[in-house]
Amino acid sequence: MICGGSSGSKNLGSIETQPIHLVLNCSEAHLQAVLGSKEQVLWSQAIHVPGRAMKYIAPVIKSGLDFLELNPSQLSGISCVEGPGSFTGIRMIFAHAMGMACSAQIPMGKISYFEALIHVPGRLLHSPAWIFIHSRRGQVYGMGYYLPSLSPIGNPANMHLTKVRDIMNNYQKEKIHVLGSGVRKNPEIFNSDHINVLPEIWDTPCPQTLLYLSFKSDQSNKIQLPEYLRPSDAEENLQK
Known part of the structure; x- marks a missing residue:
């Protein structure tokens, strides 16, 4: 079971015939990105970037797509862990995912962080x-x-x-x-x-869990929103 670092496999067979999902998680200090089919994780990476995830999200996604020689339009779905957790990390992965999903017309879903941890x-x-x-x-x-x-x-x-x-x-x-x-x-x-x-x-979900929950999630072309459970500090300060 892969729980950290990076991993990949190029024994893919005909990848064009496999539905491939991208899964992103940045609910806490680790940025996780997973690419795979229903059967297996094809590539994954986890990096420890507390409070510094924003500049790494796009390069990490590109690294996985390049490794598998895929274009974003070849993805069958994108899922984000919806939280709760870090406001900035969650917002950033949703922004990247929605940008990709809208530009390439890819269905998008979301995963509960609680469900991923208990799975x-x-x-x-x-x-x-x-x-x-x-x-x-x-x-x-x-x-x-x-x-x-x-x-x-x-x-x-x-x-x-x-x-x-x-x-x-x-x-x-x-x-x-x-x-x-x-x-x-x-x-x-x-x-x-x-x-x-x-x-x-x-305390950190494994790539296989994230991939499994992505294929289980409801994927659609509708805008997906995170699950925060409380207002951010900035929002609370505005109300004072």
């Missing part, structure tokens, strides 16, 4: 699991799932750490799994015997 560990574990993604100081984006059914526990939300503590206290009589950048940044909340903190490797 693999959620099938290996039992008991409830919660994902907490760093939002800003004192806040996280949270989403819970029943495992292994992957049924959601309520709706995703931006929440204060006091709410996170309340959620963790509600599970004192049963085991609970947690993962995500919000867990790493606030470890004191999850220091309890009934809480299983999953390894950090699960």
